[in-house]
Amino acid sequence: MSATxxxxxxxxxxxxxxxxxxxxxxxxxxxxxxxxGAGKTTLLRALAxxxxxxxxxxxxxxxxxxxxxLVRDRGVGVVFQQQALFPHLCALDNVAFxxxxxxxxxxxxxxxxxxxxxxxxxxxxxxxxxRELSGGQAQRVAIARALATEPALLLLDEPxxxxxxxxxxxxxxxxxxxxxxxxxxxxxxxxxxLDALTLATRVLVLDEGLIAQQGTPADVAxxxxxxxxxxxxxxxxxxxxxxxxxxxxxxxTVSLRPPEGSARxxxxxxxxxxxxxxxxLRLLVDAAGAGRHLIADVTPAAAAELGLTPGRxxxxxxxxxxxxxxxxxxxxx
Numbered sequence: 001m002s003a004t005x006x007x008x009x010x011x012x013x014x015x016x017x018x019x020x021x022x023x024x025x026x027x028x029x030x031x032x033x034x035x036x037g038a039g040k041t042t043l044l045r046a047l048a049x050x051x052x053x054x055x056x057x058x059x060x061x062x063x064x065x066x067x068x069x070l071v072r073d074r075g076v077g078v079v080f081q082q083q084a085l086f087p088h089l090c091a092l093d094n095v096a097f098x099x100x101x102x103x104x105x106x107x108x109x110x111x112x113x114x115x116x117x118x119x120x121x122x123x124x125x126x127x128x129x130x131r132e133l134s135g136g137q138a139q140r141v142a143i144a145r146a147l148a149t150e151p152a153l154l155l156l157d158e159p160x161x162x163x164x165x166x167x168x169x170x171x172x173x174x175x176x177x178x179x180x181x182x183x184x185x186x187x188x189x190x191x192x193x194l195d196a197l198t199l200a201t202r203v204l205v206l207d208e209g210l211i212a213q214q215g216t217p218a219d220v221a222x223x224x225x226x227x228x229x230x231x232x233x234x235x236x237x238x239x240x241x242x243x244x245x246x247x248x249x250x251x252x253t254v255s256l257r258p259p260e261g262s263a264r265x266x267x268x269x270x271x272x273x274x275x276x277x278x279x280x281l282r283l284l285v286d287a288a289g290a291g292r293h294l295i296a297d298v299t300p301a302a303a304a305e306l307g308l309t310p311g312r313x314x315x316x317x318x319x320x321x322x323x324x325x326x327x328x329x330x331x332x333x
Contacts, residue, residue: 005060005061006025006026006060006061007023007024007025007026007028007059007060007185008023008024008025008057008058008059008153008185009023009056009057009058009059010022010023010047010055010056010057010058011055011056011057012043012046012047012054012055012057013054013055014042014046014051014054014055015054016209017039017042017209018039018042018043018046018206018209018210019209019210020039020043020204020206020209020210020211021211022204022211022214024185024187024202025185026183026184026185027182027183027184027185027201028185028186028201028202029179029186029188029199029200029201029202030185030186030187030188030200030201030202030203030204031188031190031195031196031199031200031202031203031204031217032044032187032188032189032190032204032206033190033191033193033196033203033204033205033206033220033228033229033232034205034206034207034212034226034228035207035228037208038206038207038208038209038228039206039208039209039210040157040189040206041157041189042209043187043189043206044078044155044157044187044189047076047153047155047187048071048074048076048078048155049064049069049070049071049074049076050071059074059075059152059153059185060152072101072102074153075149075151075152075153076151076152076153076154076155077098077145077146077147077149077151077153077154077155078146078154078155078157079139079142079143079146079154079155079156079157079159080142080157081157081158081159081161081162082162084142085130085138085141085142085145086130087129087130087131088129089129089130090126090127090128090129091117091122091125091126091127091128091129091130091133091137091141092110092113092114092117092126092127093113094130094141094142094145095112095113095116095117095141095144095145095148096109096110096112096113096148097145098145098146098148098149099112099113099148099149102149112148113126113144113148114126116144116145116147116148117141117144119144119178120140120141120143120144120174121140121174122137122140122141122144125137125141134167135162135163135164135167136163136164136167136168136170136171139159139160139163139171140171140174142159143156143159143175143178147178147182150184151184152184152185153184153185153186153187154182154184154185154186154187155186155187156186156187156188156189157189158189158190158191159171159175159188160172160190160192160195161191172194172195172198172199175199176198176199179199187204188200191232192232193221193229193232193233193234196217196220196221196232197217197218197221200217201216201217202214202215202216202217203215203216203217203220205220205224205225205226205228205229207226207228212225212226213225213226213229221233222246222324223244223246223324223326224237224244224246225237225239225244225328227292230246234248234249234295235247235248235249236248236249236252236294236295238290238291238292242327242328243325243326243327243328244325244326244327244328245265245323245324245325246323246324246326247318247322247323247324248322249277249282249295249296249297250280250297251318251319251322251323252294252295252296252297252316252317252318253296253316253317253318254283254296254298254302254306254308254314254315254316255306255314255315255317256306256313256314256315257315258315259315259317264317264318264319264320265317265318265320265323266289266315266316266317266318267285267287267288267289267290267294267315267316267317268287268288268289268313268314268315268316269285269286269287269288269289269290269294269313269314269316270285270286270310270311270312270313270314271283271284271285271286271308271309271310271311271312271313271314272284272285272286272293272310273310274303274308274309274310277297279299280297280298280299280300281297281298281299281300281303281308282295282296282297283295283296283297283298283303283308283314285314285316287316294316296316
């Protein structure tokens with residue numbers, strides 16, 4: 001007699017919005033990346049059962065779609081962008097709500113709720129209403145509420161959106177600690193490469209409602225197949241058919257005259273913008289020959305010497321040895 005298969009298998013098909021097939025195993029943290037309108041939130045809402053039905057979802061050997069399983073019976077924890085805390089309930093009652101709605105006694109639910117508030121370092125805020133909490137505190141309550149029911153699937157929709165950088169950084173570290181001990185499956189919608197690189201075990205890239213790429217964070221960051229991910233990780237990526245070429249902005253040489261040497265890729269274009277980037281200045285150049293914008297990092301001294309300001313025509317070149325070439329194989333797990 002075979003064991004019940006553990007993990008998530010999703011075949012989501014909501015015409016005109018998102019079509020995605022993927023799997024995940026217990027303990028996986030899957031970062032879902034993509035530009036606005038790519039279908040990221042729709043994917044999460046479909047898994048949570050709060051979007052229009054479409055496709056098939058199976059978790060730990062049980063189908064949620066054939067026959068349909070009620071949302072309350074799916075064992076899903078959801079954290080929305082805007083927390084969605086119950087405004088009339090205090091922090092403790094918000095965290096205990098899921099357990100109470102599943103029939104737990106008040107005392108037991110409150111014990112679990114206090115434990116989760118303590119884990120996130122906000123036990124002293126148990127009696128406060130959402131309006132009395134800061135953004136970071138409210139998001140901690142929202143995450144604690146989602147985890148308190150020990151869900152088999154945790155869905156996080158941009159949990160750090162709208163938070164100050166310092167608050168987001170602290171919460172990211174706290175969440176990483178909790179996810180490391182979480183045995184369920186997590187899907188994390190994010191616009192930040194940092195989230196994918198520090199929290200995720202796998203990355204799922206959506207583009208125009210379809211899966212454009214999936215793999216480990218390191219592989220996706222090193223070999224992105226969409227402009228959106230390339231921008232997130234700070235690489236220049238060019239595509240010719242099913243072949244990609246990627247190179248770092250630090251590998252780009254900027255000059256006012258055509259570069260010499262045959263072992264170089266080169267483009268001419270106007271500087272669109274100049275912005276600080278660490279100790280360097282990052283140029284955004286409209287490289288017509290590349291068919292897209294390219295980025296190059298230069299020192300402030302070089303920028304001053306060459307007069308690199310918006311509107312200036314420049315040449316960009318890269319040694320072929322600094323370019324990584326890769327193909328776009330059919331995406332699997």
